Amino acid sequence: MKRTPLIRALAVGATLSLVAACGSDGDESSDGKTTISWWHNSNNDPGKAYYEQVAKDFEADNPDVDIKIDAQLHEDMLTKLDAAFQSGDVPDIYMERGGGELADHVEAGLTRDLSESSADLISDIGGSVAGWQTDDKTYALPFSVGVVGFWYNTELFEQAGITEAPTTWDDMYAAIDQLKAAGIEPIAVGAGDGWPAAHYWYYFSVRECSEEVLTDAVTSLDFSDECFLRAGEDLEELIAAEPFNRGFLSTPAQEGPTSASGLLATGKVAMELQGHWEPGVMQGLTEDEQGLGDKTGWFAFPTVEGGEGDPTAALGGGDAWAVSADAPDEAVDFVNYLLSEEVQKGFAERDMGLPTIPAATGSVTDPALASLIEVRDSAPYVQLYFDTAFGASVGGAMNDTIELMFAGEATPEDIVEATQTAADAEK
Amino acid sequence: MTVSTGGTTGAATSSAPVAPRPTRRRGQRARTALEVLFFVGPALALFLVFVVWPIVKAVQFSLYRWKGFGPLQDFVGLDNFRNVLQNDVFVDAFTHNMVIVVLSILVQLPLGLAIALLLNRRMRGQGLLRTIIFVPYVLSEVIAGVVWFQLLQPQYGVADSLLDSVGLHGPEQGWLGTPDYALYTVFVVLTWKYLGLAVLLFLAGLQGIPDDVVEAAQMDGASWWQIQWRITIPLIGPTIRIWAFLSMIGSIQLFDMVWILTGGGPANSTTSMATFLVTEGTKRQNYGIAAAASVILFVVALVMALVYQLLVLRRDSHALAAGGLR
Numbered sequence: 001m002k003r004t005p006l007i008r009a010l011a012v013g014a015t016l017s018l019v020a021a022c023g024s025d026g027d028e029s030s031d032g033k034t035t036i037s038w039w040h041n042s043n044n045d046p047g048k049a050y051y052e053q054v055a056k057d058f059e060a061d062n063p064d065v066d067i068k069i070d071a072q073l074h075e076d077m078l079t080k081l082d083a084a085f086q087s088g089d090v091p092d093i094y095m096e097r098g099g100g101e102l103a104d105h106v107e108a109g110l111t112r113d114l115s116e117s118s119a120d121l122i123s124d125i126g127g128s129v130a131g132w133q134t135d136d137k138t139y140a141l142p143f144s145v146g147v148v149g150f151w152y153n154t155e156l157f158e159q160a161g162i163t164e165a166p167t168t169w170d171d172m173y174a175a176i177d178q179l180k181a182a183g184i185e186p187i188a189v190g191a192g193d194g195w196p197a198a199h200y201w202y203y204f205s206v207r208e209c210s211e212e213v214l215t216d217a218v219t220s221l222d223f224s225d226e227c228f229l230r231a232g233e234d235l236e237e238l239i240a241a242e243p244f245n246r247g248f249l250s251t252p253a254q255e256g257p258t259s260a261s262g263l264l265a266t267g268k269v270a271m272e273l274q275g276h277w278e279p280g281v282m283q284g285l286t287e288d289e290q291g292l293g294d295k296t297g298w299f300a301f302p303t304v305e306g307g308e309g310d311p312t313a314a315l316g317g318g319d320a321w322a323v324s325a326d327a328p329d330e331a332v333d334f335v336n337y338l339l340s341e342e343v344q345k346g347f348a349e350r351d352m353g354l355p356t357i358p359a360a361t362g363s364v365t366d367p368a369l370a371s372l373i374e375v376r377d378s379a380p381y382v383q384l385y386f387d388t389a390f391g392a393s394v395g396g397a398m399n400d401t402i403e404l405m406f407a408g409e410a411t412p413e414d415i416v417e418a419t420q421t422a423a424d425a426e427k
Numbered sequence: 428m429t430v431s432t433g434g435t436t437g438a439a440t441s442s443a444p445v446a447p448r449p450t451r452r453r454g455q456r457a458r459t460a461l462e463v464l465f466f467v468g469p470a471l472a473l474f475l476v477f478v479v480w481p482i483v484k485a486v487q488f489s490l491y492r493w494k495g496f497g498p499l500q501d502f503v504g505l506d507n508f509r510n511v512l513q514n515d516v517f518v519d520a521f522t523h524n525m526v527i528v529v530l531s532i533l534v535q536l537p538l539g540l541a542i543a544l545l546l547n548r549r550m551r552g553q554g555l556l557r558t559i560i561f562v563p564y565v566l567s568e569v570i571a572g573v574v575w576f577q578l579l580q581p582q583y584g585v586a587d588s589l590l591d592s593v594g595l596h597g598p599e600q601g602w603l604g605t606p607d608y609a610l611y612t613v614f615v616v617l618t619w620k621y622l623g624l625a626v627l628l629f630l631a632g633l634q635g636i637p638d639d640v641v642e643a644a645q646m647d648g649a650s651w652w653q654i655q656w657r658i659t660i661p662l663i664g665p666t667i668r669i670w671a672f673l674s675m676i677g678s679i680q681l682f683d684m685v686w687i688l689t690g691g692g693p694a695n696s697t698t699s700m701a702t703f704l705v706t707e708g709t710k711r712q713n714y715g716i717a718a719a720a721s722v723i724l725f726v727v728a729l730v731m732a733l734v735y736q737l738l739v740l741r742r743d744s745h746a747l748a749a750g751g752l753r
Contacts, residue, residue: 082709085496104712108497192604192692247581249693250604258580396711400516400695407606407694 033066036331037091039081041074046350054346058337065330085110092327093335096140096320098131099218099384100391105322111139112323117332121339125356128376131384132320141339144353145318146276147300147376148199148385154297156184156270165299169234172302176243179270186243188269190253190260191406195387197248198399199273200238201415202386203315204231207304211313211381218389221423223416227308232405232412234304239406245269249407254281265291273301275316276354276372296368300375314379317388318354390423397422482725488718495714507719517720520691520698521727523610527699528678530614531621532671538618539625539670544655546626547633557630564623572687575616579603579688603689606696613688613697620684621677625670632666633659665743672735679728700724 038055042048048071055067070091072080077095084090090110096102105111115122115137122129122138132140152165157175160182166172179186191197206214209227217223245251245263254261264272265282272278282291303311321335337343344360347353351366354373361377364370376382387395401418404410410418489508492501511517546557563571578585581601590597598605602612636659644654660667682701685691691698691706698706700720708717 082495088496104494105496108494110496192690194692246599247601247604249600249606250581250609250689256577258577258583392710392712396706403692404694409606409694 033064034328034330035066035068036093036328036334037068037070038093038334039070039072039077039091040095041072041077042352043071043073047352050346050350050352054338054343058334062330062333065334067334090324090326092324092331093321094324096132096322097317097388098140098142098320099389100394101388102132102139102322103134104391106134106139110325112325112327112332113137113139114141114323114332114335118336118339121336121357124358125339126358127381128318128356130381131317131389132322140320140322141335142318142320142356143339143344143347145316145356145376145382146354147314147316147372147379147382148203148273148275149298149300149314149372149375150271150273151264151278151282151292152271152297152299153264153267153269153292153295155295156267157297160184160270165297166302167299169302169304173241176241180243185245185263185269186271188245188251188260188263188272189248189406190251191244191248191403192250193253194399194403195385196253196260196272196274197406198387198402199315199385201231201235201398201402201405202383203273203301204234204304205309205386206313206315206383207231207301207307207309207311208234210308211310213308214383221390221394221420221426223420223423228416228419229412230307232415235402235405236412239408244406249403254285257285259285261285267292267295276369279366279368298368298371310380312379314376314382315385316376316382317385318356390419391426394419394422394426485718485721485725488714489722491715493714494712495708503715507715508723510716511719511723516695516698517700517703519695520700520703523697524679524681524699526610527614527617527681528675531617531674531678534614535618535622535625535674536667536671539622539629540660540667542622542626543629543633544659546630557626560626561623563620564627566620568620568683569687571616571620572684575619576603576688579612600693604693606694609689609693609697613685616688617681617684621674625674628666628670629663632663636662668739668743672732672740675731675735676728679724679731700727 040051042051051071052069055069059065059067081090081094084094085105085108088110096105096111102111118138118141121141125142128142128145129138132138132142150165156179157165160175160178162175162178164171166175176186189196189200205228208230209217209225213225213227217225245260245268248260251263252259256262257266260269260272261274261278261281262285263269264278265285274281279291279296282296283289285291300312300314321338323331323335339357341357341359344355344357345363348355348360348363349365351364351369354369354376355361355364358377361373364373383389387399389395390398398415398419401410401415405412405415488499490502490504491499492503492507493499542560546553546560579587579602581587581597581599581604584601586602587597598608603609640658640662641654644658649657680701681699682705685697685699685702686705689697691702701724704717704720704724707713707720
């Protein structure tokens, strides 16, 4: 009969697929050790090697723990994390950017409350931890927090005859005129990606709004205060002065030499408003891997006359270690170890970021990063990037309308209205 | 194939005694069914898992407010659909898709036909020219997009440098950065990319036209133009209609090229329905809204395909069936 081989073939096929399905199941450790999975984005040396060493040190002190590191490219990690949150199979230790995003994860019961198990560290870190708290509970420990400011090319400033970095917007407009007169494009902005343009509105809001208004807005999602309108008017005025690079509406933030960071790194524009990662990004965009090198300068977002915000307040954000809800207790121990003075010092010495434990901040060797820490630590508070703080949905609507303003198609009222509409949908 | 083999075997054994026939038939039928299942099964399984199931899930998601993780519990009925249909960005995106659909047919059809007719004549370098026209279609869309993105950079790009060198100036914000031009710039790149397919299909259609028809027309004194207009083009009608169908569906689902060139910007001037739903879903985590947009996109594509099938393609398939019977 011909039927038999057919059925046998089917049976073999079915068995093979079963075997294949079983082959991927290997999460449980066979030797009785507790396995902790850890995802991070330091996929280059020195960070990658350092974290491997840190894990080994911890394993040496805790012989029954096995740490499985997965170092990924940042963008890949974000995509894979989204998928992990959807499936509920979240790595034991992963990175959280805080704000509304974290609040959503907390609400979905994906993230572990660290308030008690890491109480000492939380008080060590101080104010920076606020972005990772909801309802007075702490869900992640920030290990690097930076601030946004203007990165500039000292040589081009000199060439234009600008002797001092601007501190007020009057200075800034004067500097823009001087640069233009010298034939230099003043500011690069990656409005094609949205968020670099949005940072301007965020920062004008930080200058125009008092801390109370901003803190309230995060919880009440109420943007009716006049100061948000004034921020839009300030931005409109800046855009009208035409300080931005040609084609800024389609310029990406940091991909390739014609991106905003690339233009700054190659000396095509004089400055760019960017986060603390800018020197590293610029190094990756230049052939000699030096970025702007010793021509790199930094100054804080200029103050706005009559603004209700503290003139030294800063806009910023960072990364924190979070522990997934169903992770073993050892994962919490490891996160506490990651925030220990020892590990944070090593982190600082390798210029991997801006450490948050005060005892480690002195170990940063890069002068640009060291000066940022100074600014960060002397700021009365660091306002988390609005799009992170308010969550992806509100942040996305906000960024989109700010981008429209850069294209001359939205008014200050439009920004507030679009943001409020998206926020009301969240309530 | 399997079925017809079973049929012939049945016919060959028809002279066998009457009594055992039903059992043998039943055995045959079971075997045939098993064989059909064996050959169709894998494809059917893939189709169910990767096409039907996602559609069902998308419809389900579209009825909830959902951030992409956690349980589905915030049932909102048709709110997401209302939200999408009232969203200016989505309405604009739909308009952009339609502009591309219409422009593709208005521009690529005559252009593709002209090139195909030209390349159908005997001439030197015919093979080379055909290859050159067809190469962009073979290129991966992402690679083509990145290359064009670089060419179209304001100030530093090749396009602007060339214009500058002849004393003209591109738009201040660049071709892709000016809201008024961006969609048309994307369309130019799409035409460059997909013209090769139109030309290839039309050429294949032209090759299928029997020489004797053309020769007969020549004998009757028809000019070259008359032959193309009265004979060749009507004869490749079915090919043209199939191409227009493919082009239409491709334009409705437009995503990759827009995503690479502009990401939907500047100021949402190039969004397509597909970029809208990806932005809402993965960037803003409004998966319910994204799912509603995807369902709308699916319905739009399905309705257009069915209408086209009924009004235009049915003639061709009827003709084909009639031809087959003859």
